[in-house]
Amino acid sequence: MLGNFSYCNPTKLYFGDEALGYLNDELPKYGKNVVLIYGGGSIKKNGIYDEVLKLLQENDKNVAEIAGVMPNPTVEKLYEGVGIARNHHADLLLAVGGGSVCDYAKAVSVSVNCKEDPWEKYYLRFEEPDCETLPVGCVLTMVGTGSEMNAGAVITNHKTKQKIGHVFADEKIMPRFSILNPKFTLTLPHYQMVAGIYDIFNHICEQYFSGEDDNTSDYISEGLMRSLLVSSRIANKDPQNYEGRSNIMWTATWALNTLVSRGKTTDWMVHMLGQSVGAYTDATHGMTLSAVSLPYYRHIMPYGLKKFVRFAVNVWDVDSAGKSDEQVAGEGLAAMERWMKELGLVMKISELGATEDMVEGIADGTIIMSGGYKVLDRQEIVNILKESL
Numbered sequence: 551m552l553g554n555f556s557y558c559n560p561t562k563l564y565f566g567d568e569a570l571g572y573l574n575d576e577l578p579k580y581g582k583n584v585v586l587i588y589g590g591g592s593i594k595k596n597g598i599y600d601e602v603l604k605l606l607q608e609n610d611k612n613v614a615e616i617a618g619v620m621p622n623p624t625v626e627k628l629y630e631g632v633g634i635a636r637n638h639h640a641d642l643l644l645a646v647g648g649g650s651v652c653d654y655a656k657a658v659s660v661s662v663n664c665k666e667d668p669w670e671k672y673y674l675r676f677e678e679p680d681c682e683t684l685p686v687g688c689v690l691t692m693v694g695t696g697s698e699m700n701a702g703a704v705i706t707n708h709k710t711k712q713k714i715g716h717v718f719a720d721e722k723i724m725p726r727f728s729i730l731n732p733k734f735t736l737t738l739p740h741y742q743m744v745a746g747i748y749d750i751f752n753h754i755c756e757q758y759f760s761g762e763d764d765n766t767s768d769y770i771s772e773g774l775m776r777s778l779l780v781s782s783r784i785a786n787k788d789p790q791n792y793e794g795r796s797n798i799m800w801t802a803t804w805a806l807n808t809l810v811s812r813g814k815t816t817d818w819m820v821h822m823l824g825q826s827v828g829a830y831t832d833a834t835h836g837m838t839l840s841a842v843s844l845p846y847y848r849h850i851m852p853y854g855l856k857k858f859v860r861f862a863v864n865v866w867d868v869d870s871a872g873k874s875d876e877q878v879a880g881e882g883l884a885a886m887e888r889w890m891k892e893l894g895l896v897m898k899i900s901e902l903g904a905t906e907d908m909v910e911g912i913a914d915g916t917i918i919m920s921g922g923y924k925v926l927d928r929q930e931i932v933n934i935l936k937e938s939l
């Protein structure tokens with residue numbers, strides 16, 4: 551573990567099927583004015599909305615709402631929410647939903663008192679807030695992004711065809727608390743459940759495929775991946791299995807709460823490709839990742855061969871006896887491909903609405919990162935996208 555780092559994660563978690571009751575411990579810590587933020591209505595159908603509202607009322611809160619936060623929240627929706635939070639003099643933003651709702655709440659938090667245009671400041675210039683921000687709490691209903699315990703907030707601008715994530719440097723942008731009740735995820739459609747599972751897996755890969763040193767973070771990552779393989783197979787066959795779903799929920803949080811990236815550089819190129827595909831197609835985040843992953847990993851495998859061999863042996867139990875490194879690494883990716891198909895993930899960006907004439911634009915919108923095993927050039931990005939079609 552050769553890197554220098556600091557580590558601090560202030561989000562308090564409440565986990566389990568009785569977790570929601572802990573809102574009674576958290577709500578009194580904040581002022582009276584709460585903005586309740588949620589998505590397109592799933593929480594009204596499954597009853598979570600009523601439960602949360604009751605607790606807010608019992609705690610004597612003055613509640614305003616931002617409803618209809620869409621998957622891949624837009625910059626226009628951000629401006630709307632900023633207006634609502636300002637008018638309500640919000641003391642707490644309570645996000646009830648998945649990564650989109652939670653990310654969105656963080657984006658509102660840093661924008662409410664911002665004097666400039668938040669899209670330009672945070673998403674084009676990547677600046678940090680220099681104004682007061684609002685505390686965010688989260689009741690998670692969709693598992694995958696890790697947004698419940700990180701400082702990331704992804705916003706989409708359809709006009710400019712950009713989907714950009716800002717991971718804020720200040721830990722106070724992370725939710726102050728998150729309620730993780732696995733039962734709340736049981737009403738997720740299968741498509742969303744498996745998209746979330748792949749999002750988790752890929753978050754770990756993005757932080758695992760880098761570096762040459764012996765790093766404890768990589769061993770933690772392998773453990774998380776192995777756990778996810780077991781629980782994803784259980785959940786895929788039996789989506790109502792609480793034990794499987796609870797392990798997936800906990801793995802998701804640890805996959806992207808800054809722990810497994812400590813002491814390392816990180817890759818994030820699958821996410822950069824996937825986000826640009828998302829900007830063109832508005833497709834489900836996890837599926838944009840699954841659709842570009844194999845062409846990407848097969849492309850970079852020669853540059854990080856040792857790590858791909860380790861991945862094959864330690865995560866996929868590939869027997870390495872008598873085989874070349876290339877063969878072992880290739881068998882690891884083949885095992886990963888079988889698992890992805892078993893879950894029913896989308897394996898082609900064309901299935902998400904991407905077409906050949908979009909490839910150049912998607913490549914233009916792909917931010918090139920330098921922490922992985924190979925810094926891609928534009929032509930490599932175009933080739934990977936074409937192979938993903």
Ligand code: NZQ
Nearest residue numbers: 589590591592621622648649650691692697702704737738
């Ligand atoms: O809007 P509603 O009606 O609530 O429906 C949602 C939505 O359609 C539905 N859903 C959520 N919980 C449900 C449910 N349906 C039934 N029962 C439930 N319990 O699921 C759909 C997807 O929800 P969404 O929040 O969009 O999914 P996800 O959690 O995958 O979030 C995706 C967003 O997070 C960003 C993505 O780019 C995307 O914008 N990410 C955030 C990250 C971060 N903060 O670190 C990292 C990730 O890599 C990712 O980029």
Ligand code: ZN
Nearest residue numbers: 695749753821
């Ligand atoms: Zn992701």
